[in-house]
Amino acid sequence: MCGIIGIVGQEKAIDRIYPGLLALQHRGQDAAGAVTFEHGFQLKKGNGLVLNVFNPKNIERLTGNIGIGHVRYPTVGAGSAEDAQPFIITAPYGIALAHNGNLVNFFDLKKTLIENDLRYLNSNCDAEVMLNLLSVELNKMNPKRLTPEKVFTALGKVYKRLIGSYAVVSIIANRGFLAFRDKNGIKPLVFGRNGSTYCFASESVALDLLGYNEMRDVKPGEAVFIDADNNCHIKQIQKGKGAACIFEYVYFARPDSIIDGIGVYESRLRLGEELGKECSKRGLKPDVVMPIPDTARGAAQMVAEVLGTKHREGLIKNRYIHRTFIMPTQSERIEAVRLKLNPIRSEIAGKKVLLVDDSIVRGNTSREIISLIRSVGAREVYYALYSPPLRFPCVYGIDMQTRGEFVARDKTVEQIKESIDADALVYQTIKGLVKGVGEGARGFCTACFTGSYPTEIPPLLLERIEADRMLAKVSDS
Ligand code: SF4
Missing domain, CATH: 3.60.20.10 (Aminohydrolase, N-terminal nucleophile (Ntn) domain)
Structure with missing residues (x-):
């Protein structure tokens, strides 16, 4: 991007x-x-x-x-x-x-x-x-x-x-x-x-x-x-x-932007509403809902509203550390998570906490955040994403294509839950994603979630991505 x-x-x-x-x-x-x-x-x-x-x-x-x-x-x-x-x-x-x-x-x-x-x-x-x-x-x-x-x-x-x-x-x-x-x-x-x-x-x-x-x-x-x-x-x-990139609304764009007639902030509120319904179906009863700052703020508020529970800030971000997802190497990303978030103990200790995030790419960040929340005394930690599992490479210019592994690529939701050490894990559905962003407004690219690409893809490209992915995996390990 x-x-x-x-x-x-x-x-x-x-x-x-x-x-x-x-x-x-x-x-x-x-x-x-x-x-x-x-x-x-x-x-x-x-x-x-x-x-x-x-x-x-x-x-x-x-x-x-x-x-x-x-x-x-x-x-x-x-x-x-x-x-x-x-x-x-x-x-x-x-x-x-x-x-x-x-x-x-x-x-x-x-x-x-x-x-x-x-x-x-x-x-x-x-x-x-x-x-x-x-x-x-x-x-x-x-x-x-x-x-x-x-x-x-x-x-x-x-x-x-x-x-x-x-x-x-x-x-x-x-x-x-x-x-x-x-x-x-x-x-x-x-x-x-x-x-x-x-x-x-x-x-x-x-x-x-x-x-x-x-x-x-x-x-x-x-x-x-x-x-x-x-x-x-x-x-x-x-x-x-x-086929507008739907991930712009999920993560990339600033909430105060309007893209193709759809307000990014409003779309994140609707995504939260859809996610709240999914959490409700799963019978989640948290004491408090917290966003992973900053992108998930609007969505977390709506999840809390739908579940009829409290919404609180529980993680404070150091504003001088850049967004982790767009940092080029895995080692820099891990370091950045520890540097950039600090928990508010009084809001977390003894509570069942539902954390709301935009997406999980590799899972390292989510695992570290959950560990951080547990370290200050959370009773249970649930994790909810307002986008579906990321499984397919983006070939249109987003850093998800070569640098490492999607945690959802070869794991079930239950296995991902285990790997990030959450007590419950809830993903948005594809239907909820499209509806939340703005169903009927126009078409979206959802390829990284569905594998359905809006353009022709040269056969060698996916092979090249796969080779790069393997190389990145080796160099990250
Ligand atoms: S695959 Fe499509 S929706 Fe996903 S990040 Fe790339 S352009 Fe956006």
Whole structure:
């Protein structure tokens, strides 16, 4: 998962890109970057948090009223500084591009670009592949008269070659700004207008912060081109089935964001309501319901409401330790759990505690938290998840595909309960998940829970993931 932002028509675009990237920091803490355009491209990118990569001196040189920015969690790329985004190409036109997602045919595309189009690729990042494909297709147009229709025609040819998820922002030097989203809309992309300036971002929270209104999502398969005179052109490039990543609502997105018309906070409340019903069916009678902070807060409140019991904070989070799930190695993750949560003994001792969490990926975090709760005198510890068991790799850009083991991959719910040492374990159902997020609103990708992928999957990809998974398992052990 990554975060992207694009600003058009603002006097100094970086003045908005920088705070926008801070608002999107939760989507990736591995690298950050931005490029602006004025007579030429000015680029700054590097590994680390937004606050570490940018400083007043390098921000000063990012001039121009058009720009794009990116925060990264590594997917296809190995995580080196060369893989940080945005990427730039100088001919034809000069194009800069940043994306969120993952091309499942990345390796095939890279090979074709090198062998057939004689392109030299400098990174292992699929954004560079996309940038070169766009450049190849735009090169076939008349460079002197690049109309919006020609941009969309070139883009149509690019779409035909891409398989996977992508939400993209790009600058075509002196010609305009281009944003587009894959035909299934797997990754989010929203845009807004304020007077004659536009802002595009992965989540609406960035637009809220920057004062953009008249907001709407870039629809699945849609492209938006803002020309050099600030006119906005929109075209449906491809039609798909509509398969927005449901995990955005479960975990990734900030609760104050609205994605594809669905408020993330409201969806988490509804997920809690559905989970509460599951807990009730199972006859759970806790003395107190507690969230695993921060993501599960809304859901835990609703679980308590449905069960008619108390809702309390029992774990206090050190806000200066980053989200554990998106830390790159297993050893760092385990360390982070101990560092980041501390129990409130008075709320826990002698009680039957129901902990509510968003999901279990590997089980290590859950086991440690349960052990922590027991260590301060809980009588019984129940664990409830407002998403179903994660069993299948995500091939669309989420760090669940190679780095370690899903605890639910080859275990029953009873076995998982044993392995995390809970007195009871309750999962959300698939039906409850879709209903909770917003049944009927549109289609969702639920592949990591169901194994049903919304795109074609090259047969070798799953084998490659399996091999990487085994390697990760060995290196974690
Ligand atoms: S597989 Fe899961 S995490 Fe990946 S895009 Fe689909 S719902 Fe999201």
